[in-house]
Amino acid sequence: MAKAAKLCQLYGRETPLSATPLQARPQPRKLSGLQTQALVIAEIFILAGLYFCVGKFGLSLAFVNASASAVWPPTGLALAALLLRGRRLWPGVFVGAFLVNITTQGSVSTTLGIATGNTLEAVLGAWLVGRFAGGLKVFDRARTIFAFVLLAAMVSTALSAAFGVTSLCLGGFAQWQQYWTVWWTWWLGDMVGALTVTPLLVIWLAQPAVGLTTKQAPEAAGLLLTVVLVGQIVFRGRNPFSDPNAPLGYAALLPLLWAAFRFGPRGAATTAFIASGIALWGTLHGFGPFVKADTNQSLLFVQAFIGTITVAVLVLAAAVAERKRAEHRLQVQDAVSRILADAPTLREATPKVIQALCERAGWELGAIWHVDRAANELSCVEVWHVPWLSVPQFEATTRQRRFPPGIGLPGRVWTSGKPAWVPDVTTDDNFPRAPVAIQEGLHAAFCFPIRLGEDVLGVIECFSREVREPDENFLQMLTPIGSQLGQFIERKQAEESLRVVLRRYAGDLERQVEERTAKLQDTIRSLDGFCYSIAHDLRAPLRALSGFSAELSQQYAEVLDGPGREYLARIKAAAARMDQLILDLLKFGRLNTVELPVETVPLNALVPEVLEPLEDQIKTQRAEVRLRQPLLPVRANAVVVEQVLTNLLDNALKFVPPSTPPQVEVWTEPRNGMVRLCVRDNGIGIKAEYLKKLFQPFARLVDGTEFPGTGIGLAIVRKGVERMGGRVGVESQVGQGSCFWVELPGEQSVEA
Incomplete structure (x- = not known):
């Protein structure tokens, strides 16, 4: 008992909730038929004696009639006796009622009538309670208590009152005009006796003492x-x-x-x-x-x-x-549900489930068994016990033991598919581990199946060092837990099967990806070579065209008239645009494959370098370019950053209304470990519906004659920034200018 108290204290519980511990005791030996009859006769005489004594007390309070008392505890005594020991004790009620009434008043005939009514009252009440109100569990639920009040306390007692008062009136011991007065006193006394005495005796004697x-x-x-x-x-x-x-x-x-x-x-x-x-x-x-x-x-x-x-x-x-x-x-089910939700595998969930059941129900040792279909037997998967319990031999025997159907507690539950409770396994006829349990002091046990539909996948059993009477409410709780475990096992098996399939498909997919990647790389290399070849072949005639145009302009400009010189200028401009387009295409294509080594790029030094080639354009347009210091450094490729800045600054100077001096502002700001580089202008702005396709190749959103360009510059910006792990965006309003920004990793993000 000291260890049981320690267990309850350890888990914050005053008494185990699942059952009531009793002192270990040997199982009573079975009685022979003659001994059973002798015991029943003895119980009948004891009941008759108790009924007589309590009845005398009740009749001492009879005022309306010597045989009718408003206080009649024998009704509760008789009903409790027949519920506890069976209706076979009815002769004890009859004898006790006869003796208590014959020694009070009346003749033999009236006393027989009264005794018959009292006996029928007890027998009918016990039958009604057993049939409709839960038997000995009648006081466990509110619904069955109401049934007890109606059937046993009100209906069956009316039978005794009717028999008794009618017998008194027929025998001349009561007046007929007093019938209902006496009947009411009789019935109320019997009813209250059933309500006060029966619950007291049944609860104390049918349920184990706590x-x-x-x-x-x-x-x-x-x-x-x-x-x-x-x-x-x-x-x-x-x-x-x-x-x-x-x-x-x-x-x-x-x-x-x-x-x-x-x-x-x-x-x-x-x-x-x-x-x-x-x-x-x-x-x-x-x-x-x-x-x-x-x-x-x-x-x-x-x-x-x-x-x-x-x-x-x-x-x-x-x-x-x-x-x-x-x-x-709900606490037990919630604990099991949490364990099953968090556990990745059954092997990890098993000891935690057993531990949760034992801790919350006040048990000390548990084991889980798996059904081996091939061998048609149960094998132990895991054993768990409270830290202070030492049962090495029982634990070893449990781990090594295998049970066929119907053998041992696990085998019985496997066969029946229902929870089972054994108050003391040391005296159980079908518990092969009983010698080891006796040696290590284990007694009570319960076991329940792990079910998936109609199939039993395994069983769980728990043990205590105390003898414990069965708890039907606790056993009922175990059924849904067994179903939970069965569904968990099914889900994990399905997940494992899915993982096997996914691993197989992943391997196939990985091989296909590797093969296609290799083919794609070969294709890209071939395409790069083809592009360079095409670019070289295209630029050769363009260089000839540009050269002859320049020569023609220098040597024959005086011979050509005005339209001729205009046509010649157009040829030179078209050749230059074509050459620039080819160069931009090469840059854009090269960004897809070229390696981009990353380094710390000091923008405060790079931005002025980018502005130097643009000085003539800045002076011609009377532009104002303002750098907001400090410009934070970034981790990127310096060449690509230079291309990005060149394109953004060139666009900021280019896309302004005629006769409007450009005003450009450049600054940086930290953004969650990144550095945002912003270029804002006072240009023509961009309509909202064009913003999504602004960074696509060949996206020309303005008149090419007024604002010349190839349409690839911003595509190069986005591709280069994304290759360096950044992103690009724009904020713009028509007529109020635009603010282009790029975000690149900063030095702090790399260090972190």
Whole structure:
């Protein structure tokens, strides 16, 4: 128990949620048929004796008729006995009822009628509860508690009241005109007896005992003290109002709500029983809000109050317990879901899933088994246990063991496909590892299947060093977890199959890419050679054309008339444009293949160098070029940066309205590890719809006669900047100029 407490403390839980630990005990030996009959007879006599004693107490409070009491605990006793030990104990109810009534008043015939009614009441109530209200689990859920109230506390008790009162009237021990008065007293006494006594006995005897923790014990003592103090105030007249019958009955409900919230159905049933005893004693002694001139009427009122608050707190306790079970189930499922979502493989997920189940449910050791279809057996995949637990032999045996269908706890669950719980594996007939479990002190175990549809892919089992009674709610929670694991396994298998296919296709694709890349490189090299050859062949006649045009202009200019000289000038200009176009095409093509070594380019030195060839144009146009210092350095290819700047500055000087002096401004600014170089002008501007195709080759957006050019300059800018790991853009408004910018890596980004 010390280790169990240590486990609970380690994982922040006062008691395990999945089950209640009991001390390890040997399994009771099976009884022979004769011994079983003797045991049943003994139980019948014990029940009859208890019924007689409790019945005498009840009839001592009979005021409307000697055989009809508003307080009748035997109904609850009989119903609980038949629920716990079976309806075969009905003779004990009959004998006890007969003896308690024959020794009070009446003849044998009337007593037989009363005993028959009491017996039928217990048998019918037990059958109805077992059939429609969950049997011994009747007080676990609010729905079954309401069914218990209707079927056992109201319907079956009406049968006893009818038999009893009718027998009394027929025997002359009650007047017919008093029939309904006596019937009402009889029925209410039986009903409240069922509501107060049956829950107390069934909850305490059908469910394993739970010891209070060190934190719960002071709270339980405080709760008990509060119940007594409130009872003294309400039903002993010790209140500040100096009124022994002050209407304070509602105050008695407060400590019962405390019990329902903090101690569950067991605490609710116990405190309700104690409160009912205090209320009954106070009412009989003339204290409390239910005291009337007629004692029987006082008892009827207080019994109605007791029945009402008992049902209320039982329903509340069941609802709270259901909510806690749902929260626990969601916590476990959420933990498993998180593990499965984060784990890349089943092997990594397996120990974490077992650990989550053990930690959140208060178990100490777990193992997962895989179904080997080829061998038709289960093999252990992984074993996990809490850090302080040492079970080396059991762990080794589990890892080495293999189970065929139906053998051992894993084999049984594999065959049935349903969760199973063994309170003590050391006494189980079908647990081959029992000798090792005995040696290392393992007892309780549960096991559930990992399912995918109807197929069982494996099982998970967990163990405890304590004997634990089965917890049906916990077993129900395991079914969806098993389905989760099955879906995870299916998904991982599908992912692995997909990865295999993708690797195969990736290999094929990589080979195809390599082959096509090699072919493309050969094609590019051939195309480069072809381009250079074409350029050389095209420029040769252009040089001849330019040379002869120049010679003709120098030697025969005086012979030519005005139109002739104009035609000659056009020939020279066309040849120059053609030559420039070929040069630009060569530059553009070379940017696709040429290696571009990167270095630190100081723009504050490079920009003035680029402006030197443009000085004549700047003076002719009366342009103003302003450099905003400092110009930040960039990591790029100096030759390409020079080409980019030349094109941008040439465009800034060229595309201005006639008779407008160009105004150009150049500056740099840091942008997230990059350096943005900006060139702004006061030119004609660009329409928004043209901005997207501005950097495409041969994009001529203005009249070529007014603004001459090849249409490749900005394409060279973009290609060169992108080859150096940068980007290019423009901001422009028609009539207000443009701002072209390029972003290139800065020195800091390279160092980072």
